[in-house]
Amino acid sequence: MSFHFEIEAIDGKARAGRFFTPHGEVQTPVFMPVGTLGTVKGVPQDTLEELGVQILLNNTYHLYLRPGVEMVRQFGGVQKFMAWDHPILTDSGGFQVFSLSDLRKVTEEGVAFRSHLDGSSHMFTPESAIAAEIGLGADIIMAFDECTEHPAEYGRTRESMERTLRWLQRSKDYFEAHKEEVPWFERKWSVASGQLPVKSNPDPSNRAEAFAQDDTIGWVEPGQTQALFGIVQGGMYPDLRRESAQRTVEIDLPGYAIGGLSVGEPRPMTYEMVDAAMPFLPESKPRYLMGVGTPEEIVHYVAQGVDMMDCVLPTRAARHGLLFTSEGKISIKTARYAKDEGPLDPRCGCKVCGRYSRAYLRHLYASNELLAQVLNTVHNLAYYLDTMRRVRQAIMFGEFATFLSGVRPPHLSVP
Amino acid sequence: MSFHFEIEAIDGKARAGRFFTPHGEVQTPVFMPVGTLGTVKGVPQDTLEELGVQILLNNTYHLYLRPGVEMVRQFGGVQKFMAWDHPILTDSGGFQVFSLSDLRKVTEEGVAFRSHLDGSSHMFTPESAIAAEIGLGADIIMAFDECTEHPAEYGRTRESMERTLRWLQRSKDYFEAHKEEVPWFERKWSVASGQLPVKSNPDPSNRAEAFAQDDTIGWVEPGQTQALFGIVQGGMYPDLRRESAQRTVEIDLPGYAIGGLSVGEPRPMTYEMVDAAMPFLPESKPRYLMGVGTPEEIVHYVAQGVDMMDCVLPTRAARHGLLFTSEGKISIKTARYAKDEGPLDPRCGCKVCGRYSRAYLRHLYASNELLAQVLNTVHNLAYYLDTMRRVRQAIMFGEFATFLSGVRPPHLSVP
Numbered sequence: 001m002s003f004h005f006e007i008e009a010i011d012g013k014a015r016a017g018r019f020f021t022p023h024g025e026v027q028t029p030v031f032m033p034v035g036t037l038g039t040v041k042g043v044p045q046d047t048l049e050e051l052g053v054q055i056l057l058n059n060t061y062h063l064y065l066r067p068g069v070e071m072v073r074q075f076g077g078v079q080k081f082m083a084w085d086h087p088i089l090t091d092s093g094g095f096q097v098f099s100l101s102d103l104r105k106v107t108e109e110g111v112a113f114r115s116h117l118d119g120s121s122h123m124f125t126p127e128s129a130i131a132a133e134i135g136l137g138a139d140i141i142m143a144f145d146e147c148t149e150h151p152a153e154y155g156r157t158r159e160s161m162e163r164t165l166r167w168l169q170r171s172k173d174y175f176e177a178h179k180e181e182v183p184w185f186e187r188k189w190s191v192a193s194g195q196l197p198v199k200s201n202p203d204p205s206n207r208a209e210a211f212a213q214d215d216t217i218g219w220v221e222p223g224q225t226q227a228l229f230g231i232v233q234g235g236m237y238p239d240l241r242r243e244s245a246q247r248t249v250e251i252d253l254p255g256y257a258i259g260g261l262s263v264g265e266p267r268p269m270t271y272e273m274v275d276a277a278m279p280f281l282p283e284s285k286p287r288y289l290m291g292v293g294t295p296e297e298i299v300h301y302v303a304q305g306v307d308m309m310d311c312v313l314p315t316r317a318a319r320h321g322l323l324f325t326s327e328g329k330i331s332i333k334t335a336r337y338a339k340d341e342g343p344l345d346p347r348c349g350c351k352v353c354g355r356y357s358r359a360y361l362r363h364l365y366a367s368n369e370l371l372a373q374v375l376n377t378v379h380n381l382a383y384y385l386d387t388m389r390r391v392r393q394a395i396m397f398g399e400f401a402t403f404l405s406g407v408r409p410p411h412l413s414v415p
Numbered sequence: 416m417s418f419h420f421e422i423e424a425i426d427g428k429a430r431a432g433r434f435f436t437p438h439g440e441v442q443t444p445v446f447m448p449v450g451t452l453g454t455v456k457g458v459p460q461d462t463l464e465e466l467g468v469q470i471l472l473n474n475t476y477h478l479y480l481r482p483g484v485e486m487v488r489q490f491g492g493v494q495k496f497m498a499w500d501h502p503i504l505t506d507s508g509g510f511q512v513f514s515l516s517d518l519r520k521v522t523e524e525g526v527a528f529r530s531h532l533d534g535s536s537h538m539f540t541p542e543s544a545i546a547a548e549i550g551l552g553a554d555i556i557m558a559f560d561e562c563t564e565h566p567a568e569y570g571r572t573r574e575s576m577e578r579t580l581r582w583l584q585r586s587k588d589y590f591e592a593h594k595e596e597v598p599w600f601e602r603k604w605s606v607a608s609g610q611l612p613v614k615s616n617p618d619p620s621n622r623a624e625a626f627a628q629d630d631t632i633g634w635v636e637p638g639q640t641q642a643l644f645g646i647v648q649g650g651m652y653p654d655l656r657r658e659s660a661q662r663t664v665e666i667d668l669p670g671y672a673i674g675g676l677s678v679g680e681p682r683p684m685t686y687e688m689v690d691a692a693m694p695f696l697p698e699s700k701p702r703y704l705m706g707v708g709t710p711e712e713i714v715h716y717v718a719q720g721v722d723m724m725d726c727v728l729p730t731r732a733a734r735h736g737l738l739f740t741s742e743g744k745i746s747i748k749t750a751r752y753a754k755d756e757g758p759l760d761p762r763c764g765c766k767v768c769g770r771y772s773r774a775y776l777r778h779l780y781a782s783n784e785l786l787a788q789v790l791n792t793v794h795n796l797a798y799y800l801d802t803m804r805r806v807r808q809a810i811m812f813g814e815f816a817t818f819l820s821g822v823r824p825p826h827l828s829v830p
Contacts, residue, residue, distance in 0.1 A: 041784065041786065046766060067774075067778045071753065071774070074754065075772075341490065359482075364452075371457055
């Protein structure tokens with residue numbers, strides 16, 4: 001089986017579990033760092049491994065534009081391309097065409113848009129988006145959805161939700177018909193014939209090296225395919241969230257996401273929408289809340305029953321000198337840290353806190369040094385991942401309620 | 416003794432040796448990466464250690480402007496500030512005020528200049544430059560010299576050389592009178608009194624952490640001081656180079672540098688100037704050729720008797736996508752690498768070549784991703800350091816002539 005999910009412990013609504021993908025296992029609840037273009041900005045892959053990153057998110061929209069799906073497909077998939085022999089999830093590009101591209105035009109067929117890079121014209125349909133995701137070869141891929149803008153009227157939100165459901169069915173139909181085209185599926189042939197796969201490299205002199213790399217990176221048991229997740233929409237209307245969840249689950253997929261949140265609405269409304277959908281998402285499948293949140297918020301989403309999250313916040317904030325610590329958020333550029341010989345976070349075990357002072361990190365940031373972005377990103381990711389490890393441990397020990405009570409309530413306290 | 420140098424093997428004019436500093440030992444010939452502002456741009460210190468970097472160069476001019484000498488001094492020196500518990504060398508700022516600052520005015524007293532950052536007015540004299548270098552606390556510090564512009568007339572070059580000699584005497588006089596002010600010298604007191612040193616940290620709650628860090632970083636045997644090196648000038652005139660070398664050596668210092676080269680002159684002239692000075696630099700002291708060169712050139716300078724070199728080339732070129740390999744220099748942005756699954760350099764053992772493909776590195780660079788600068792810099796440094804390790808090994812085995820004959824002649828073949 002290419003994908004399956006096991007629950008190991010339940011504590012209140014929170015769950016600890018694990019899922020298995022063609023490129024490895026992931027322990028949940030899990031935070032997925034964002035590696036938009038096949039890289040977590042500034043952080044080498046071996047450092048991500050040291051940090052305990054289990055799964056990365058890549059953006060289909062960005063990889064589709066650069067370096068292009070065909071390039072990655074010929075490489076054997078995005079895991080091999082970025083030398084990351086671990087699970088990867090791709091979004092469908094739905095959110096990016098809404099947030100990044102110019103001159104977007106939505107029809108029942110799909111979304112016509114212009115590249116934010118060069119203005120060139122493109123179109124994503126459920127079929128072409130899934131084709132792109134199959135070509136990229138992530139372990140988990142997301143259905144093509146319409147991210148409803150906020151605020152939106154009820155009627156408009158329902159129409160958008162209905163379209164997302166129709167697009168989900170088209171996404172699934174295309175996926176079922178083409179899932180064996182994933183670049184690492186064909187290795188079945190290679191193994192069966194006793195031959196190494198023929199690589200796309202046009203230069204025969206490099207083939208030996210490419211083959212040598214095959215032994216260590218991206219080797220997948222033959223015959224496996226990707227897992228397609230559906231996305232619940234429904235804007236800020238609890239009844240639409242509920243209906244979207246019910247009808248998404250009817251389409252029957254290995255996992256379900258909640259999308260279209262953290263798009264500008266007040267945080268209590270986010271919690272309300274998650275609560276509205278959650279009872280209708282089956283316990284036996286992973287639940288993925290897309291694009292959230294702060295370190296405190298992600299703990300509270302776990303309390304609502306969420307298993308997977310991703311967010312640009314830790315990495316993007318790091319590049320702006322905003323650092324998450326056990327003592328709260330720090331803006332490292334502040335003059336008060338100029339002579340501070342202490343570590344960024346005395347309770348953090350990451351290699352940044354173990355070695356460098358706040359004064360040095362402040363100096364790097366104030367001097368616009370590259371290393372500031374590298375070290376700040378490493379720390380913020382460590383902080384998020386350590387938070388999730390402690391959350392998981394608390395659930396396993398049945399102590400999650402106590403753990404949760406120690407986390408500052410984000411905007412409001414959540415039951 | 417704070418500094419001494421031992422020769423282990425001589426092969427032709429080339430020497431293999433080692434020198435000892437308060438922060439550790441360095442095997443020569445050595446290439447020193449440039450860490451201008453207390454950071455090798457984009458590379459964490461643990462990665463520098465993995466690469467086998469033995470000694471870094473920091474720029475006094477830059478650290479004097481940001482974060483300021485007093486800040487670093489209070490920290491216990493630049494090693495502690497940048498969390499690099501290994502040797503560091505600082506230049507005197509002489510070259511930077513000539514190349515970077517605005518509205519420079521040279522008098523016998525020193526150089527008045529304006530900061531390239533904010534236009535503020537400053538003055539470096541031999542005394543103030545050495546005071547800055549003592550405050551920064553590098554293991555090896557350079558005398559304040561005048562880097563003669565190129566081209567320069569004979570009379571102007573002689574005058575400049577004479578001034579550098581007078582400034583060297585003033586540098587040495589100031590250093591001898593103040594060398595015990597180096598920030599890590601005073602630890603003698605701390606140990607003698609049985610007390611941990613009192614730190615500058617204004618927040619008492621952080622002191623425990625600062626002290627805890629002391630156990631692992633920057634601990635130096637008490638009573639040691641820095642080593643002051645003199646700099647040979649003389650422009651492009653062999654007789655002035657010879658005279659400068661002779662008179663610099665008369666001032667008696669633990670090491671001697673050749674400065675004012677690689678400033679735009681044709682490469683054969685560089686070799687000629689090195690040859691002119693070299694016979695007059697004592698065999699028992701390290702010889703440091705400042706600001707050079709390409710991977711082929713540094714091998715040839717070793718053949719001329721050079722023990723130490725530094726250059727921004729590997730790090731700066733890396734940030735522009737220019738990579739040094741055993742097959743020659745590569746511009747990674749070239750479209751021909753877009754689908755190249757092979758490693759950057761199949762004969763390189765660095766962690767970049769061991770993991771990533773040329774296609775991925777090209778994608779990172781073309782997408783202006785931070786990781787491009789990080790990985791490119793790691794590889795180029797690995798290439799330089801590996802070259803120096805192989806050079807040293809060849810000298811130790813008496814096989815340096817053979818090694819040298821395999822290195823492409825840079826611009827001309829050197830005897």
